[in-house]
Every structure is written in structure tokens, then in C-alpha cells.
Amino acid sequence: MTRTIKLAVIPGDGIGPEVIEQANRVLDAVLAGGDAVLERTEFALGAERYLATGDTLPADEQAEIAAHDAILFGAVGGVPGDPRLAGANIERGLLLKLRFDFEHYANVRPCTLFPGVESTLKHPGEVDFVVVREGTEGPYAGNGGRLRPGTPNEVATEVSVNTAVGIERVVRYAFETARKRPRKKLTWVHKTNVLVHAGATWQRIVQAVAAEYPDIAVDYMHVDAATIFMVQDPARFDVLVTDNLFGDILTDLAGAIGGGIGLAASGNINPDGAFPSMFEPVHGSAPDIAGQQKADPTAAILSAAIMLDHLGLASESERVREAVRADLVSRGDARRGTAEIGDAVIAQLPP
Amino acid sequence: MTRTIKLAVIPGDGIGPEVIEQANRVLDAVLAGGDAVLERTEFALGAERYLATGDTLPADEQAEIAAHDAILFGAVGGVPGDPRLAGANIERGLLLKLRFDFEHYANVRPCTLFPGVESTLKHPGEVDFVVVREGTEGPYAGNGGRLRPGTPNEVATEVSVNTAVGIERVVRYAFETARKRPRKKLTWVHKTNVLVHAGATWQRIVQAVAAEYPDIAVDYMHVDAATIFMVQDPARFDVLVTDNLFGDILTDLAGAIGGGIGLAASGNINPDGAFPSMFEPVHGSAPDIAGQQKADPTAAILSAAIMLDHLGLASESERVREAVRADLVSRGDARRGTAEIGDAVIAQLPP
Ligand SMILES: CC(C)[C@H](C(=O)O)[C@@H](O)C(=O)O
Ligand SMILES: CC(C)[C@H](C(=O)O)[C@@H](O)C(=O)O
Numbered sequence: 001m002t003r004t005i006k007l008a009v010i011p012g013d014g015i016g017p018e019v020i021e022q023a024n025r026v027l028d029a030v031l032a033g034g035d036a037v038l039e040r041t042e043f044a045l046g047a048e049r050y051l052a053t054g055d056t057l058p059a060d061e062q063a064e065i066a067a068h069d070a071i072l073f074g075a076v077g078g079v080p081g082d083p084r085l086a087g088a089n090i091e092r093g094l095l096l097k098l099r100f101d102f103e104h105y106a107n108v109r110p111c112t113l114f115p116g117v118e119s120t121l122k123h124p125g126e127v128d129f130v131v132v133r134e135g136t137e138g139p140y141a142g143n144g145g146r147l148r149p150g151t152p153n154e155v156a157t158e159v160s161v162n163t164a165v166g167i168e169r170v171v172r173y174a175f176e177t178a179r180k181r182p183r184k185k186l187t188w189v190h191k192t193n194v195l196v197h198a199g200a201t202w203q204r205i206v207q208a209v210a211a212e213y214p215d216i217a218v219d220y221m222h223v224d225a226a227t228i229f230m231v232q233d234p235a236r237f238d239v240l241v242t243d244n245l246f247g248d249i250l251t252d253l254a255g256a257i258g259g260g261i262g263l264a265a266s267g268n269i270n271p272d273g274a275f276p277s278m279f280e281p282v283h284g285s286a287p288d289i290a291g292q293q294k295a296d297p298t299a300a301i302l303s304a305a306i307m308l309d310h311l312g313l314a315s316e317s318e319r320v321r322e323a324v325r326a327d328l329v330s331r332g333d334a335r336r337g338t339a340e341i342g343d344a345v346i347a348q349l350p351p
Numbered sequence: 352m353t354r355t356i357k358l359a360v361i362p363g364d365g366i367g368p369e370v371i372e373q374a375n376r377v378l379d380a381v382l383a384g385g386d387a388v389l390e391r392t393e394f395a396l397g398a399e400r401y402l403a404t405g406d407t408l409p410a411d412e413q414a415e416i417a418a419h420d421a422i423l424f425g426a427v428g429g430v431p432g433d434p435r436l437a438g439a440n441i442e443r444g445l446l447l448k449l450r451f452d453f454e455h456y457a458n459v460r461p462c463t464l465f466p467g468v469e470s471t472l473k474h475p476g477e478v479d480f481v482v483v484r485e486g487t488e489g490p491y492a493g494n495g496g497r498l499r500p501g502t503p504n505e506v507a508t509e510v511s512v513n514t515a516v517g518i519e520r521v522v523r524y525a526f527e528t529a530r531k532r533p534r535k536k537l538t539w540v541h542k543t544n545v546l547v548h549a550g551a552t553w554q555r556i557v558q559a560v561a562a563e564y565p566d567i568a569v570d571y572m573h574v575d576a577a578t579i580f581m582v583q584d585p586a587r588f589d590v591l592v593t594d595n596l597f598g599d600i601l602t603d604l605a606g607a608i609g610g611g612i613g614l615a616a617s618g619n620i621n622p623d624g625a626f627p628s629m630f631e632p633v634h635g636s637a638p639d640i641a642g643q644q645k646a647d648p649t650a651a652i653l654s655a656a657i658m659l660d661h662l663g664l665a666s667e668s669e670r671v672r673e674a675v676r677a678d679l680v681s682r683g684d685a686r687r688g689t690a691e692i693g694d695a696v697i698a699q700l701p702p
Contacts, residue, residue: 077544080571091544120582122473139490144511144548154515156552160495164505191596193428193442197495201507220431224603225635231471231582231607245542249600252575256582284576 003036005311008068008276012046013090014285015295015338016074022297022342023072023304026323029346030308030316041068047078047090047285056093062101066275070307071098073268073280074300079287092142099135102275104268105166106173107135107244108306109251109282111234116329117259125235127258130181132174132239133247135268137166138198140244162198162243167205173271174241175213185217185238186210189226189246198243206241227253234258255282259328262296265303267310279307293337298324301345323348354387356662359419359627363397364441365636366646366689367425373648373693374423374655377674380697381659381667392419398429398441398636407444413452417626421658422449424619424631425651430638443493450486453626455619456517457524458486458595459657460602460633462585467680468610476586478609481532483525483590484598486619488517489549491595513549513594518556524622525592526564536568536589537561540577540597553594578604585609606633610679613647616654618661630658644688649675652696674699 009024011017027038043061050056065071076095078085099107113119113127143159171188178186188206192199203220210218221229223246229236230253242250255264264282281299289295302324308317326348327341336344360375362368378389394412401407416422427446429436450458464470464478494510522539529537539557543550554571561569572580574597580587581604593601606615615633632650640646653675659668677699678692687695 089544089547092547096545118473120473121471122469123471139509139511140545142545142547144546146548146552149551150555152515154552154555156513156548158490158511158513158546158549160490160509160511162507162509164503191599193440194447194491194596194599195495195509196440196443196493197497197507198509200500201497201505204501204505224599227578227600227604228607228612231604232611245545248542248545248575249578253578253582253604256579260583261579 001035004039005036005070006068007038007040008065008071009040009042010045010071010073011042012074012076012285013048013078014075014287014290016046016076016285018291018293018338019281019295019297019300020072020074022338023300025342026301026320026345027304029349030320034316036313036316045094046076047085047088050088050090051078051084056088056090057097065098066102068276070276070311071278072304072307073278075281075283075285077285077287096140098278099268102278103270103272104135104278105170106269106271107133107247107266108177108269109133109247109254109264109266111251111254111258111264113258114263114325114328116331117263119257119259121231121234121257124257125233127234129234129237129254130177130239131247131251131254132170132177132241133251134166134170134242134244137161137163138244160195160198162201164201164205167202168209171206171209171241174239175209175216178216178239179213181238183238184215187219187221187237187240189221189223189240189242189250191223191246193222202243223250226250230254231257251282261299263298263302265299265306267303267306269310277307277310279303279310293339295338297338297342298328298345301342319350320345322350352386355390356387356421357419358389358391359416359422360391360393361396361422361424362393363425363427363636364399364429365426365638365641367397367427367636369642369644369689370632370646370648370651371423371425373689374651376693377652377671377696378655380700381670385667387664387667396445397427398436398439401439401441402429402435407439407441408448416449417453419627421627421662422629423655423658424629426632426634426636428636428638447491449629450619453629454621454623455486455629456521457620457622458484458598458617459528459620460484460598460605460615460617462602462605462609462615464609465614465676465679467682468614470608470610472582472585472608475608476584478585480585480588480605481528481590482598482602482605483521483528483592484602485517485521485593485595488512488514489595511546511549513552515552515556518553519560522557522560522592524620525590526560526567529567529590530564532589534589535566538570538572538588538591540572540574540591540593540601542574542597544573549594574601577601581605582608602633612650614649614653616650616657618654618657620661628658628661630654644690646689648689648692649679649696652693670701671696673701
């Protein structure tokens with residue numbers, strides 16, 4: 001009996017299509033001969049589409065995407081400073097809209113320093129942690145505005161909105177994540193000494209949920225201190241949970257110390273399953289190197305592996321990860337093209 | 352003719368008093384025999400004072416401090432989790448209150464990797480940049496609150512307040528800073544694609560001020576990307592300008608890659624001179640090692656050097672910096688106590 005998985009593919013802009021192409025090839029290779037079959041629909045969304053038609057995310061397309069089992073997402077963003085994009089905000093209108101509307105409240109971003117990968121740190125130690133970033137509220141809410149714009153008396157506000165419901169569900173997800181890992185540690189990160197309102201709510205909820213997880217060791221770190229530990233002793237981390245903005249910052253930093261942003265994968269998870277979850281490399285669209293086969297598709301491939309896991313295809317996911325691991329060990333300094341890396345990962349897939 | 356400089360000293364908590372003691376010894380040594388004389392008043396403020404009297408920053412003491420020429424600040428913060436401090440917020444009530452009330456809008460935090468100092472990075476290159484962090488508004492405004500606290504329907508908001516006046520003055524200060532440096536580069540950091548309101552105001556003002564500084568090369572970076580560059584190629588930075596919260600995060604990270612937070616100095620500058628500026632190490636009170644002569648006073652000593660500069664004592668400032676540089680080169684791996692490092696820096700002071 002075959003199982004059909006409906007996959008929405010949004011390659012997006014810049015290097016997005018190139019890296020997603022390789023992720024799709026790896027998916028086809030690992031699923032070949034198995035019971036699961038991917039039925040793909042591609043959605044041409046992003047800056048290019050916006051420039052061509054003025055659309056960011058039409059409602060009917062969003063509804064179509066919602067009817068899929070999962071979303072594979074490349075990257076969005078046109079050339080920085082492109083005047084034709086000045087009024088647009090593809091990030092808010094497409095990527096964040098999908099995260100918000102599809103309740104991707106657990107933005108899961110693992111950071112592993114694979115054997116054979118050079119870290120930017122002198123003594124990285126054994127880096128293997130996962131950041132669970134809140135994905136649907138906080139400073140990303142978009143609330144706020146500008147009073148007297150363009151005048152000397154302009155005031156701009158940004159309102160971070162944090163709900164008990166929103167915090168509790170992501171904190172709970174993080175505790176569950178920690179429980180599945182051998183070290184059973186959870187570090188929550190905020191800036192409670194300055195952001196006292198949101199900080200108090202986060203603290204109250206972390207403490208309440210922690211009481212249900214006596215097997216998990218919990219500690220707290222201010223976000224500024226967390227950046228220090230991340231470059232001085234990243235091996236200390238197991239699972240981190242934090243708000244949308246701190247998570248954005250910390251996961252780029254984590255990507256950099258974990259062998260580069262070209263390896264950083266993520267899942268935007270809706271754990272309830274009411275909406276399709278979305279899997280995307282952490283990196284951006286990098287228009288400067290787009291179309292040149294220079295981008296590393298590994299982050300996209302590892303994002304596809306997270307997707308396989310999410311879809312219940314654990315052994316397929318593990319095979320992809322093993323292939324990536326094997327490729328990274330033997331990679332050395334050779335500069336390879338995007339498709340070449342895809343080829344190499346496919347060649348390394350265990351049977 | 353002697354010049355009397357009225358210095359308010361707030362040693363604060365934890366390791367604050369120890370490191371400030373050494374900074375004061377170095378100040379005495381470098382000023383000895385010169386025209387400038389320090390007249391010090393010490394203010395016992397911080398968690399200890401709060402626990403003893405319930406005071407955080409009484410109005411009359413604040414007025415007294417305001418009548419000084421400069422402030423030397425150690426660190427604030429009691430033992431984390433101390434239940435007696437649960438209701439207090441010494442950081443907001445003392446440190447941030449001074450920064451806000453005294454209009455310390457340019458929070459200047461240099462990051463230099465001194466010769467002889469090991470970086471946590473494998474290939475740091477020549478690290479020598481300065482972060483100009485906005486110090487009086489943004490997400491630190493403290494606006495916001497909690498609706499239905501303690502209930503499942505709790506909502507907490509944090510309102511980042513950004514004014515054209517507040518942004519323009521710090522941006523201008525950053526351009527002036529860049530103009531005085533050989534590379535003449537300014538990188539402004541924000542998250543304009545997500546924080547669109549504040550981002551738009553920052554962008555408008557940076558562009559307007561940039562037009563007055565055609566000699567300065569300006570670029571923009573999202574804060575998440577900035578953390579990547581900071582660990583992959585920190586040598587690219589010259590002057591950075593950013594908001595209060597991004598500046599907080601980036602300067603701890605900068606401290607870590609620049610040889611450790613034990614070397615990171617700062618000045619909270621009120622360039623208009625209406626209020627005394629305040630000089631403090633970036634590190635915290637580290638209650639776990641307090642009173643054990645384990646803290647490195649170098650950050651406090653370098654903060655005193657920034658103060659000397661600000662007070663127009665440029666050659667004294669340079670002598671302190673040279674002494675620190677000489678001490679760091681010869682420091683090696685030896686573990687020395689707080690006072691020992693003070694002694695060593697004094698011994699290295701050029702005549
Ligand atoms: C593109 C941008 C809106 C996005 C974010 O800030 O979340 C990106 O930086 C990320 O981390 O996925
Ligand atoms: C103690 C805290 C309020 C302070 C800040 O966040 O500004 C500190 O982290 C700093 O960087 O000086």
C-alpha cells in the first residue's frame with residue numbers, strides 16, 4: 001500500500017530554487033522503492049512573483065497550500081535595495097504570514113557540528129543542541145506604527161505581544177524535545193531584567209510547565225549572556241527555548257558556529273497538525289550568488305530530513321542525515337557546485 | 352593650576368567593588384603629579400543597599416550624582432534567584448535609570464583584540480571596532496504591561512519606543528566616531544524586514560544623516576546576519592550603530608570574541624554634557640566569584656581610560672591603554688588575582 005504525501009514546494013527567490021532542487025532529488029532518492037510517494041505542487045511565490053504580478057500570497061493559493069501535508073520552502077527576498085521592492089515586504093507577507101497563519105509555533109533549529117566540519121571556534125567541543133524558537137508572536141507580531149512619519153517628531157513603536165497560550169505551547173514542546181534527548185537539559189533565554197513584562201510571563205510559564213517535567217534540568221540565561229556561552233562553550237547547550245526575535249538572532253549565531261549557515265536546517269512546526277508544517281534552510285536567498293550553482297544545498301537537504309521525521313518517516317530521515325554526515329566527513333576543502341553536493345549526498349545514501 | 356574633577360563612584364554589587372578599586376588605583380597612578388585631581392564621592396547603591404534599606408536610587412542621591420563630572424560604575428545585581436530581590440529590579444531602577452535620566456544616548460563599546468590575547472575564534476583577524484549602542488529608548492523604554500496576569504489568558508506586551516530625536520542623535524554620534532577613525536566605515540544594524548515601523552524610522556534617519564557624511568561608507572545588516580559576521584569576519588567592522596537591545600546583544604558577543612567579557616569596557620556618554628557620563632565594564636556583578644579576587648579588573652580599567660578621554664585627558668587615557676596592552680602581551684596563561692592585575696597595569700604605565 002502506498003502512502004501519498006502531498007508536498008507544497010515554495011522554492012522562492014535567489015538560491016532558493018537551486019537548493020530546493022537538490023533537496024527534492026535527495027527526497028526522491030531516499031523514498032524510491034518505498035511505500036511513501038510525494039505528490040508535489042509548486043508555488044511560484046516570492047520577490048520575483050511579486051515583481052511580475054504584484055501578488056505576495058493570494059488567499060486562494062494560501063488555501064491550496066493549507067491542503068498539503070507539508071511545505072518545503074527555499075528562501076525569500078529580492079536584491080537588497082531594489083527600488084521596485086521598496087513598498088513590499090515579502091518576508092512579512094509570505095514567510096511570516098505562513099508561519100503565523102499556519103500556527104508554526106515551534107520553530108525548531110538544530111545545531112550540530114558534524115565530524116569533518118570546521119568550526120569558526122578554536123575549541124568548539126561537542127556541539128549538539130537544538131533551539132526551539134517561538135514562531136507566531138512576540139516582537140514579530142507586527143503591532144506598532146509610526147506617528148508623524150517623516151518629521152522631526154516622528155515616533156515609531158514596535159509592540160511585542162506575548163500570550164500565555166503562545167508561550168506555554170512552545171515551552172511545552174521544548175520540554176518534550178528535551179525529554180527525548182539523552183542530556184535532558186533545557187535552557188530558556190530571555191531578557192527578564194529589562195523586558196520585565198514579557199519576561200515575567202515567560203518566567204511564570206516556564207516554572208509552571210517545569211513542575212510537570214521533574215526529569216528535565218532547567219536553567220535560565222539572559223540573551224546577551226547566551227551569545228557569550230554560544231561562542232565560548234556551545235557544548236553546554238542541549239535544548240534552548242526562547243522568543244521569536246531572540247531565537248532569530250541566536251540561531252543565526254548557532255549556524256555560524258555549527259559549521260556555517262550553509263548547513264543550518266529548520267522546521268516550522270505546527271505540532272497540533274491543524275496546518276501543514278514548513279521546512280526551510282535558515283539561510284536567506286543570497287541574490288549575489290544566485291543561479292551560479294555556488295550555494296550549499298545541505299541546509300535544504302537537512303530541512304527535508306526534518307520533514308521526513310515529522311511525517312513519520314524516521315528511517316528515511318536518518319538515512320538522509322547519514323548521507324549528509326558521510327558527505328561532510330569526506331568533503332575536505334574542495335569547492336563543489338550545488339548539484340554536485342546533491343549528487344554526493346545521493347551517492348552516500350545508505351541502502 | 353590644578354583641575355579638580357568630581358568623580359561619583361558606584362562600585363555596586365558582586366565583583367563591582369573589587370574591579371573598581373583597581374580602576375581607581377590605576378587612575379590615581381596615571382594622574383599622580385599631573386594637573387588633574389580626582390575628588391571622589393562613593394555611592395553605596397545596588398542590591399546590597401536595597402536589601403539593607405529598600406532604596407534603589409533615592410532622588411537626593413541622584414541629584415548629588417548629577418552634580419559630578421563623571422561616574423565610575425562597577426556592576427549591579429544580587430545573587431540570581433535571591434527571593435528577597437524578587438520584587439526589585441535594580442537593573443531598571445538604578446543602572447537603566449541613570450542611563451535614561453542622564454541621557455546617556457551614546458553607549459560606546461569598543462572591541463579590540465589586543466596582541467597576546469587569545470580569541471575564541473580560530474581566525475579572528477584584526478579585530479578593532481566600536482559599537483555605538485543607543486542607550487535611552489527602544490525596547491528598553493519599559494513601556495508595556497501584563498493583562499490578566501497569572502491567568503491562562505495573560506497577555507504581556509513590551510513596547511519599543513523609537514523617536515526621530517533619539518535615533519538621530521546617536522546616529523550622528525556614530526558618524527562622528529567613524530569620521531575620527533582611519534577606515535571611515537559605519538554599519539547600522541536593525542531588523543528592518545520584521546520590525547518595519549522602527550526599522551523605517553531608523554532607515555530614514557540613517558539615510559538623511561549619511562548625506563551629511565559623504566566621506567563615510569555606510570552599510571546595513573540585519574541583526575541576525577551581524578552575529579554571523581561577528582564570528583566569521585569581525586575584522587570587517589569599523590563602527591556599528593544600533594538600537595538598545597540589539598546593541599546589548601551584539602556587545603556581549605563582541606566581548607566574547609574580543610578576548611572575553613573581562614576585557615570589555617564601555618562609556619555611557621551624554622555628549623551634550625548636560626549630565627555626567629558614566630563608565631562601566633560591560634560584564635555583570637558575577638556574585639559567584641565575588642570577594643575572591645578572581646575577577647579581571649581590565650574592563651573596569653579600560654572603562655576608566657574611556658573616561659579620561661571623555662574628560663579631555665587624552666594622553667593619560669593613552670598611557671592607561673598602553674599599560675593594559677603591555678600587561679596583556681606579557682600575561683600568558685598565569686592566573687592572577689584582581690589586585691595583582693591592578694599592580695601589573697600600574698607597573699606598566701609609561702612615564
Ligand atoms: C527572513 C526573515 C523574516 C526570517 C526571520 O527573521 O525569521 C529569517 O531571518 C529566519 O530566521 O528565518
Ligand atoms: C544589566 C543590564 C540591564 C545591562 C543592559 O541590558 O543594558 C547589561 O546587560 C549591559 O549590557 O550593560
